[in-house]
Amino acid sequence: MSAGGRVVRYAFRERVLHTLTALSYVYLLLTGLAFWTPALYWMAAVLGGGYLARLLHPWVGLLFSGVLLWMFVTWRSDMRTTPEDRAWRRAMRHYIRNEDAQVPPAGRFNYGQKQLFWLMVIGGVALLLSGLVLWFVASIPWELRVLRYAATLVHAVAALATIGGFIIHLYMGLAVVPEGLHAIVHGDVPVEWARHHHALWLARDQPARVPTAAVPVTKNDAASRG
Amino acid sequence: MATATLELLRISATTAPSPGVRVVPTITKLIDTTTCIGCKACEVACQEWNDLPPETTVQMGTYQTLPDMTANVWNLIRFREHEDNGALAWLMRKDQCMHCAEPGCLAACPAPGAIVQYTNGIVDFQQDQCIGCGYCITGCPFDVPKLHPTTRRVYKCTMCVDRVSVGLQPACVKACPTSCLQFGTKDAMLEIANKRVAQLHANGITHAAVYDPQGVGGTSVVTVLAHGDRPELYGLPRDPTIPVAVRMWKGPLKWIGNFAMVGGLFGVLVHYVRFGRKDHQHNDAATDQDQSKP
Numbered sequence: 001m002s003a004g005g006r007v008v009r010y011a012f013r014e015r016v017l018h019t020l021t022a023l024s025y026v027y028l029l030l031t032g033l034a035f036w037t038p039a040l041y042w043m044a045a046v047l048g049g050g051y052l053a054r055l056l057h058p059w060v061g062l063l064f065s066g067v068l069l070w071m072f073v074t075w076r077s078d079m080r081t082t083p084e085d086r087a088w089r090r091a092m093r094h095y096i097r098n099e100d101a102q103v104p105p106a107g108r109f110n111y112g113q114k115q116l117f118w119l120m121v122i123g124g125v126a127l128l129l130s131g132l133v134l135w136f137v138a139s140i141p142w143e144l145r146v147l148r149y150a151a152t153l154v155h156a157v158a159a160l161a162t163i164g165g166f167i168i169h170l171y172m173g174l175a176v177v178p179e180g181l182h183a184i185v186h187g188d189v190p191v192e193w194a195r196h197h198h199a200l201w202l203a204r205d206q207p208a209r210v211p212t213a214a215v216p217v218t219k220n221d222a223a224s225r226g
Numbered sequence: 227m228a229t230a231t232l233e234l235l236r237i238s239a240t241t242a243p244s245p246g247v248r249v250v251p252t253i254t255k256l257i258d259t260t261t262c263i264g265c266k267a268c269e270v271a272c273q274e275w276n277d278l279p280p281e282t283t284v285q286m287g288t289y290q291t292l293p294d295m296t297a298n299v300w301n302l303i304r305f306r307e308h309e310d311n312g313a314l315a316w317l318m319r320k321d322q323c324m325h326c327a328e329p330g331c332l333a334a335c336p337a338p339g340a341i342v343q344y345t346n347g348i349v350d351f352q353q354d355q356c357i358g359c360g361y362c363i364t365g366c367p368f369d370v371p372k373l374h375p376t377t378r379r380v381y382k383c384t385m386c387v388d389r390v391s392v393g394l395q396p397a398c399v400k401a402c403p404t405s406c407l408q409f410g411t412k413d414a415m416l417e418i419a420n421k422r423v424a425q426l427h428a429n430g431i432t433h434a435a436v437y438d439p440q441g442v443g444g445t446s447v448v449t450v451l452a453h454g455d456r457p458e459l460y461g462l463p464r465d466p467t468i469p470v471a472v473r474m475w476k477g478p479l480k481w482i483g484n485f486a487m488v489g490g491l492f493g494v495l496v497h498y499v500r501f502g503r504k505d506h507q508h509n510d511a512a513t514d515q516d517q518s519k520p
Contacts, residue, residue, distance in 0.1 A: 149471030
């Protein structure tokens with residue numbers, strides 16, 4: 001590892017909230033998949049049985065919604081799409097093909113991470129609203145039964161959408177991006193990692209750690225914020 | 227009982243074919259609303275035979291016992307007053323599970339074995355397998371299944387499956403004093419129903435009809451209605467089907483979703499094999515040069 005040391009990427013608070021969303025999401029995913037198809041009902045069995053899974057699923061859903069709101073408040077300002085993101089999006093196929101030299105520098109979060117964030121926030125709202133209807137389905141009057149039907153479909157579609165994002169997120173964090181898991185668990189990343197993946201963030205938040213070679217990057221970032 | 231295994235036509239949330247091979251006639255309960263006198267003997271018989279805890283009645287300004295069926299009341303005579311050209315019609319209908327040939331509750335149920343359909347047509351809830359999700363409530367086009375507030379499981383009419391399986395008729399039929407309720411094979415009950423409708427037509431009740439909705443494949447509870455052209459007067463849906471949302475959810479959406487999830491997992495696997503891990507330690511020089519060019 002070259003000189004430069006490590007920088008803090010995620011504060012303790014951010015790691016806690018990410019852990020809570022991750023754990024609650026995985027529980028909701030496994031129990032939800034058990035209810036989705038009989039082929040995966042064993043997931044409810046290993047989590048204590050179908051009855052318990054059904055009992056806890058809505059409460060864990062409330063926990064997920066709560067920490068998701070916390071995450072939204074915490075990361076919202078970092079998740080706005082910037083002009084640099086548009087350039088990044090145009091070069092996304094290079095990012096996918098690991099041709100990172102041809103990918104424009106990203107801020108604290110790259111465009112893909114921002115898309116996941118908004119997918120989870122919007123999906124989370126849809127899941128919460130439809131989930132409340134499904135939770136209290138017996139209290140929905142017959143005259144308003146269209147709510148039951150809508151909630152059933154919305155809950156399934158929103159869950160599938162978040163699962164798509166979750167698969168990519170998990171794969172990126174665990175398999176593709178080195179240091180990804182370490183960063184979200186322990187909070188720190190090597191400076192050279194930060195310069196490679198989030199150069200604009202490094203320049204903005206850790207200017208003392210930026211070697212002279214990255215000076216033009218700082219200029220770009222200043223332009224985007226101005 | 228072990229022999230019932232051979233009579234399991236459908237089992238909820240099960241990937242394997244149902245074991246029912248025994249060929250038995252479809253049984254049916256006939257409700258002739260034109261001879262119902264609203265005595266509610268069937269309500270009492272249902273509570274007694276099934277030994278269900280009593281519910282406190284609700285004064286609704288009519289003879290009706292409760293506003294709706296509950297987890298402990300599976301049989302409710304609904305009283306409706308209908309005025310037609312100054313003439314009052316006092317309509318009574320026995321509300322209960324219709325035992326659909328294509329049950330929406332069973333299609334919607336995610337708990338393996340919580341809802342079964344026997345080869346004789348009876349749709350039965352197995353409360354020990356029920357997880358209390360309430361999807362059967364969404365799936366039912368007649369608003370029948372009721373969630374118990376403390377056991378958190380659903381209950382409804384069993385068609386007295388315990389009596390029927392030993393050759394007895396359901397308790398409500400046994401108690402009915404006017405033979406407004408009859409029980410037998412579906413063919414026999416439809417014959418009686420059609421004969422009764424012809425009789426009503428001859429007596430000038432020209433809109434009388436048999437209610438055996440085909441949208442759910444027909445039901446094992448067949449009703450003779452004096453106002454057969456307007457079943458909604460009795461609180462019955464005109465053309466009930468399994469809700470479109472439930473059919474979408476258990477049909478195309480399920481297969482699209484499964485395909486997408488498996489495809490997503492396969493996609494990331496292919497990506498890993500093709501492109502693998504990112505490497506920030508060896509690309510950095512190139513990246514920096516690239517960035518510093520302009």
